Amino acid sequence: MKKIPKNTWKRAMVIMAHPDDPEFFCGGTIALLAQQGITVTYLLLTNGNKGSNDPHLSDAALCAIRRREQEAAARKLGVQEIIFLDHNDGELENSVEIRREVVRIIRQVQPQLVIANDPSVIFYVPSGYINHADHRVAGYIAIDAVFPAAGNPHFFPELLREGLEPHAVQEIWLARSNQSDLEIDISAVNELRLQALLEHRSQIGEPEEFLARMRKRQEKEAGPPLETFKRLVMR
Ligand SMILES: [Zn+2]
DSSP states (O other): OOSOOOOOOOEEEEEESSTTHHHHHHHHHHHHHHHTTOEEEEEEEEOOTTOOOOTTSOHHHHHHHHHHHHHHHHHHHTOOEEEEEEEOTTOOOOOHHHHHHHHHHHHHHOOSEEEEEOTTOSBOTTTOOBOOHHHHHHHHHHHHHHTTGGGOTTSOHHHHHTTOOOOOOOEEEEETOTTOOEEEEOGGGHHHHHHHHHTOHHHHSSHHHHHHHHHHHHHHSSSSOEEEEEEEEOO
């Protein structure tokens, strides 16, 4: 099968740490959701202000570049809206304050599906690549905000006073989990995903080399290009 599971969803939200995370972790799936008519919103928790080794580039300049790149990449995939929370890159903490911010936005947007990172992934199997701490913390924040906080009126009663009623998300998909049980064939949007990744010019180095590397990696794997998730269904 390897298709988006049958659904009646109207809205999906991708909650991740950095500008470029959505495209790297699951850009193909995002494009497929958008093509099904599902409104996709990004909620990015940091401003990506450490995503450069250039000591002469100011934080403000880097944030502005990354914001523009993220907007261009998301536009390519058909994403409707991006919300930047602007926390510092590398300093994410799963605090009550940030959970309140995320719950507020979940209740405003009312997504049926949330896509996030798997917080249990410290390193990937079999590559042994270390998963950035912000990705792990962002995964905890997203899961804890969805369940039980977003759907429970006793969490953050001040949000009720803002007119934000509890909202129950139906599913969370954890991208590139080491315990994946959902594979999505992204063949139809693979080129689109690569083009979206190319928009992150400050992050990918020389574009032609980057593309060649990505294509080589895909060729090494047998079968169609896939994006994988651990699917959590709330009932
Ligand atoms: Zn990242």
